[in-house]
Amino acid sequence: MQTEGRMGGRLRWWIISLVTLGTVLNYLARSSLAVAAPTLKDSFGMTTQEYSWVVAAFQGAYTIAQPLAGLALDLMGLRLGFALFAVAWSLSNCAHAFASGWPSLALFRGLLGFTEAAAIPAGIKVVGEWFPPRERTVATGWFNIGSSFGSILAPPIVVFCIFTWGWQSAFVVTGGVGFLWAGLWYWGYRTPEEHKGLSEGERALIMEGRVETGATPATSWRDIIRTKAFWSIAIPRFLCEPAWHTFSFFIPLYLVEVRGLDLKGVAAFAWLPFLAADMGSILGGYYAPWLMKRFDISLLGSRKIVMTTGAIMMVGPACIGLAGSAGAAIALFCIGGFAHQMLSGALMTLSADLFEPRVVATATGMAGSAAWIGGLLFSLVVGALADTIGYDPLFAALALFDIMAAIVLWSMMRSRPAKEALA
Known part of the structure; x- marks a missing residue:
């Protein structure tokens, strides 16, 4: 029966591809601001610190909303809940076109952060509902490429819109496509228990793996927050998230202000780190089951090794100050x-490994809030210090944070669930 599920049932991969498309559009919308930032700074007379406040408005709202969005998804279900959030974030992004200065831009940015907070909790909930444990990092790796692929698409699309129709059109275009996806999701998604197209073999594979996981028996956010399992995920995510926020919100500004590129140069090169991030997300996803098969490493052990590998590789961007050219940077x-998305996928998947499907979105949202608090605080630090001490020591700090996160993960996650499913 398990073989039939592996060989004959592929519906779960179609489901995760739908999540991937939604994640692409979610991150396309949020990445538009970073690409348009040089134009908006000139149009509104914004300083780098004022821009960091606009970024912080998104981050603050996103931080607050993640556990609320996760709870809403667990209560409403993914089909309706994810579609409603997609409509809301599309409206919020289109509203950026009406900004007249950094305060109104920050307001619309906050609305976008509040509504986009559902994306990652929804994706991890789908992984927990539709995939056996051995395949979860693979599924997370594929849907998580949407976060960087959306950032890859943003520079050429936003720059084209700015030069063709003005900066306002960039937000209307990148927000408008989300409405189409919301309809596609509502039409196409069902749970494994409800989906009529799911074969019995694939259904058995999914359900068997779910039963064997031995997940932490939490039933509410109060139960979740009292567990060591939650904090072993939340603290590393707090330490690791500043890297992704720095890459997402400040790479275009860094390339313009420090490396001397113009807007066309940003469009030509700023997408490359996000292409590498896609590769890290996918290869990191396959790395964990390879470790389990090749070296007989436990489920949780494989997650920790993947995370640690990514943390060590973060030494690369710590050396950006030594780069002699924009190309080297x-x-x-x-x-x-590459490194961040490798380690991030492993950390996010742990929520599906350690918590029951009915609370996975809530647990993921709560851990996501911890992550975004870290990202928000560091973005404010970048905004306050980049113009005085420069970016180089700030990039070096990111590697230190990730190595600390790996140490915390190994220290706190020593025990494992009663049964680690290797389905």
């Missing part, structure tokens, strides 16, 4: 993007 950013 971009290459080091590429190493950083």
Whole structure:
């Protein structure tokens, strides 16, 4: 029966491809601001610190909303809940076109952060519902490429819109496509229990793996927050997230202000670190089951090794200050993007490994809030210090944070669930 599920049932991969497309559009919308930032700074007379406040408005709202979005998804279900959030974030992004200065831009950015917070909890909930444990990092790796692929698409699309129709059109275009995806999701998604197209073999594979996981028996956010399992995920995510926020929100500004590129140069090269991030997301996803098969490593052990490998590779972007050219700096950013998405996928998948499917979105949202608090605080530090001490020591700090996160993960996650499913 298990063989039939592996060989004959592929519906779960179609489901995760739908999540991947939604994640692409989610990150396309949020990445538009970073590409348009040089134009908006000129149009509104924004300083780098004021821009960091606009970024912080998104981060603050996103941080607050993640556990709320996760709870809403667990209560409403993924089909309706994810579609509603997609409609809301599309409206919020289109509203950026009406900004007249950095305060109104920050307001619309906050609305976008509040509504986009559902994406990752929804994706991990789908992974927990549709995939056996051995395949979960693979599924997470594939849907997580949407975060960087959306960032790859943003520079050429936004720059084209700015030069063709003005900066307002960039937000209307990148927001408008989300409405189409919301309809596609509502039409196409069902749970494994409800989906009529799911074969009995694939259904048995999914359900068998779910039963064997031995997940932490938490039933509410109060139960979740009292577990060591939650903090063993939340603290590393707090330490690791500043790297992705720095790459997402400040690479275009860094390339313009430090490396001397113009807007066309940003469009030509700023997407490369996110392409590398896609590769890290996918290869990191396959790395964990390879470790389990090749070296007979436990499920949780494989997650920890993947995370640690990515943390060590973050030494690359820590050396950006030594780069002698813009090309060399971009290459080091590429190493950083690869490394971060490798370790991030492993950390996010742990929520599906350690918590029951009915609370996975809530647990993921709560851990995501911890991550985004770290990202928000560091973005404010970048905004306050980049114009005085420069970016180089800030990039070096990111590697230190990730190595600390790996140490915390190994220290806190020593025990494992009663049964680690190797389905």
